[in-house]
Amino acid sequence: MDNMIQVRDVTKNFGSQRVLRGVSLDIERGEAVVIIGRSGGGKSILLKHLIGLLQPDSGIVRVDGEDLAQMDERSLLRVRRKYGMLFQMAALFDSLTVDENVGFVLRRQGLESESEIRRRIGEALEMVELPGIGHKMPSELSGGMRKRVGLARAIVYRPEIVLYDEPTTGLDPIAADNIDRLIRRVWETLHVTSIAVTHDMKSARTISNRILMLHEGRIYSEGPTRDILESTDPVIHRFVNGISTPQKSE
Amino acid sequence: MVQLGEVFLLLAETARSFRHQTPSWKDFLHQLQFIGVKSQSVVITTGAATGMVLCAQTFLQFHKVKMDTATGAVVSIGMSSELGPVLAALMLTARVGAAMTAELGTMKVTEQIDALRALAAHPVDTLVVPRFLALLASAPLLTAESVVVGILSSWLVGVHLLGIDSAYYLVNMTRYTDPQDVLTGLIKSFVFAAIIAVVGCHKGLTCRGGAEGVGRATTEAVVAASISILIINFFLTLFLARIFNA
Numbered sequence: 001m002d003n004m005i006q007v008r009d010v011t012k013n014f015g016s017q018r019v020l021r022g023v024s025l026d027i028e029r030g031e032a033v034v035i036i037g038r039s040g041g042g043k044s045i046l047l048k049h050l051i052g053l054l055q056p057d058s059g060i061v062r063v064d065g066e067d068l069a070q071m072d073e074r075s076l077l078r079v080r081r082k083y084g085m086l087f088q089m090a091a092l093f094d095s096l097t098v099d100e101n102v103g104f105v106l107r108r109q110g111l112e113s114e115s116e117i118r119r120r121i122g123e124a125l126e127m128v129e130l131p132g133i134g135h136k137m138p139s140e141l142s143g144g145m146r147k148r149v150g151l152a153r154a155i156v157y158r159p160e161i162v163l164y165d166e167p168t169t170g171l172d173p174i175a176a177d178n179i180d181r182l183i184r185r186v187w188e189t190l191h192v193t194s195i196a197v198t199h200d201m202k203s204a205r206t207i208s209n210r211i212l213m214l215h216e217g218r219i220y221s222e223g224p225t226r227d228i229l230e231s232t233d234p235v236i237h238r239f240v241n242g243i244s245t246p247q248k249s250e
Numbered sequence: 251m252v253q254l255g256e257v258f259l260l261l262a263e264t265a266r267s268f269r270h271q272t273p274s275w276k277d278f279l280h281q282l283q284f285i286g287v288k289s290q291s292v293v294i295t296t297g298a299a300t301g302m303v304l305c306a307q308t309f310l311q312f313h314k315v316k317m318d319t320a321t322g323a324v325v326s327i328g329m330s331s332e333l334g335p336v337l338a339a340l341m342l343t344a345r346v347g348a349a350m351t352a353e354l355g356t357m358k359v360t361e362q363i364d365a366l367r368a369l370a371a372h373p374v375d376t377l378v379v380p381r382f383l384a385l386l387a388s389a390p391l392l393t394a395e396s397v398v399v400g401i402l403s404s405w406l407v408g409v410h411l412l413g414i415d416s417a418y419y420l421v422n423m424t425r426y427t428d429p430q431d432v433l434t435g436l437i438k439s440f441v442f443a444a445i446i447a448v449v450g451c452h453k454g455l456t457c458r459g460g461a462e463g464v465g466r467a468t469t470e471a472v473v474a475a476s477i478s479i480l481i482i483n484f485f486l487t488l489f490l491a492r493i494f495n496a
């Protein structure tokens with residue numbers, strides 16, 4: 001067992017709102033996991049704790065043995081090199097071209113020649129099936145294309161862990177399926193640890209081996225993807241099959 | 251009070267940034283273009299209008315006591331040490347400070363700031379430092395430009411419109427304007443530039459809550475920076491006068 005990420009009793013409040021109420025989870029190197037949960041349930045907040053974009057009020061977030069909760073922003077920058085992250089709305093830098101977005105990290109590091117950087121940008125755009133759009137601005141792209149560029153930007157520097165925040169939300173079913181296939185392919189070919197949060201069950205089925213369910217600020221349940229999808233537990237069953245709790249007044 | 255502390259923390263982080271990362275020339279020049287080069291028309295107009303009205307008003311009062319030729323001195327001292335730096339700073343707050351908050355605020359609410367951090371780049375290194383440096387480099391030059399244009403236009407108004415003797419105007423102006431007055435103005439413009447950049451960036455980086463939040467943050471940045479400039483100007487005037495006369 002090779003534990004890459006260990007989370008222990010993480011709590012996070014915003015004012016009086018208790019978003020995370022003691023989350024504990026383990027993720028092994030090379031796994032493909034999905035964290036499911038209701039909208040507004042704290043999935044994005046949890047994902048941001050895994051990469052140190054947010055610091056817990058209490059608890060431990062250990063990555064390769066280092067506790068992120070104890071680090072300052074400058075030390076965290078070093079740890080974050082292990083990560084690629086695809087944001088919910090892609091979060092492309094809208095003042096930069098696609099090419100400059102994807103090459104952002106490589107150019108900042110300045111370790112490679114410009115021609116090598118160009119080659120790697122081309123390769124990453126190829127991988128997300130968007131060759132030859134490097135000169136475009138993010139505002140010229142559709143939502144699905146933006147997410148694919150965001151994915152190219154997240155994988156071009158070969159991270160060990162890739163985080164996805166609702167990768168299919170806001171896309172049409174075809175574009176969503178396309179993203180799911182790409183996520184699967186990135187996991188298979190780049191041998192990354194893949195962690196996604198979503199409420200899209202079709203997506204979860206495609207891109208995960210294991211599912212964790214975040215419910216009321218805690219990990220309510222976890223297990224192999226198939227077990228969770230077929231679970232008879234009422235909370236999981238209702239979520240997976242999209243059944244709202246019956247209202248007494250109806 | 252909490253905000254004031256945060257602003258100082260941001261200033262400290264900006265200073266610390268130089269040890270970790272050499273600022274990017276490309277970003278700096280890009281900001282210099284926007285902040286320095288493109289602010290000229292605003293600052294020149296402000297300087298000219300202020301110089302002209304200050305000249306006319308001073309002349310109208312001084313004329314009563316037959317001190318017409320001292321008008322140039324009043325305009326020159328007033329422009330160099332007070333009105334030039336303060337008005338240029340207020341115009342820069344409106345034009346540049348507001349734009350900084352709006353741009354960084356939009357990046358914040360669209361998760362571009364988080365994306366930057368996830369890509370192992372410190373927002374202070376990549377966003378704040380180039381803006382801070384460009385403003386620090388531009389503000390004294392823009393202030394000087396504004397002052398010079400103000401004095402020139404006051405000369406035009408004084409000599410050609412109000413009929414003051416040109417030679418006396420210039421002699422009195424140079425006799426009573428000390429290098430200290432000019433230096434006071436330049437020192438002030440540096441301090442004001444730092445205030446505009448740090449307040450503008452801080453409000454942007456801490457912005458929350460969508461388009462409405464960006465609007466609110468921008469308003470707050472302009473108000474906070476303007477008020478700070480006016481208050482700090484008063485203390486700087488006292489402080490610098492003390493130092494120069496010691």
Ligand SMILES: Nc1ncnc2c1ncn2[C@@H]1O[C@H](COP(=O)(O)OP(=O)(O)O)[C@@H](O)[C@H]1O
Pocket residue numbers: 014019037038039040041042043044045046
């Ligand atoms: N910066 C913040 N300040 C205050 N509340 C926040 C902040 N970010 C998120 N929240 C709140 O935390 C809750 C969980 O948010 P989030 O993790 O984005 O949910 P989701 O599961 O849909 O991704 C939401 O109710 C949201 O209003």
Ligand SMILES: [Mg+2]
Pocket residue numbers: 043044045088165166
């Ligand atoms: Mg979310």
